[in-house]
Amino acid sequence: MTPKSETILPSITRRSLMVIAKDYLGLEVEEREVYFEEVKDFAECGLCGTAAVISPVGKINDHGNEICFPSGMTEMGPITKKLYDTFTGILLGRNKAPEGWIKVIE
Template identity: 65%
Template sequence: GMEIEERPVAFTEVKDFAECGLCGTAAVISPVGLIHSNDNDIEFSSGMSEMGPVIKKIRETLVGIQLGELSAPKGWIYSIA
């Protein structure tokens, strides 16, 4: 039950995020602790030493799907013969 919003995000909005994460095939999702852009630093305290609750829930869900412990949304998994 998470509410998802998919849209382009302006960099000026990032400072208002509670958490930030990066996704990848091997890493699944990793927390971001600091973004440095030009002379500006944006720090996410939850990502500096551990995952925040939202990133943790996303990671647990994705890993559960990968391991077959949770059902995947329709269209996520394809059999390749």
């Protein structure tokens, strides 16, 4: 099911992480609505935003129904870490940025 456009946050960080996942890490990227019943099958879970880039989620508690992600309880899982390291590497100039991401101001 394709989500309605108003349900997707227009986040530059989210869009950037999707480009990094696909073009830098070679991951299959799918943008769609996620149903709560699916979350228990996730190997990793993360939240993204400007200041945090991407942060691991260790646990979701939905009215007493807990879903735990072992990779997020004490540290980032391997995919979340690669996303974070690649993104921050681009921001700090350690990794080559995709075309059009960097604007030189003179």
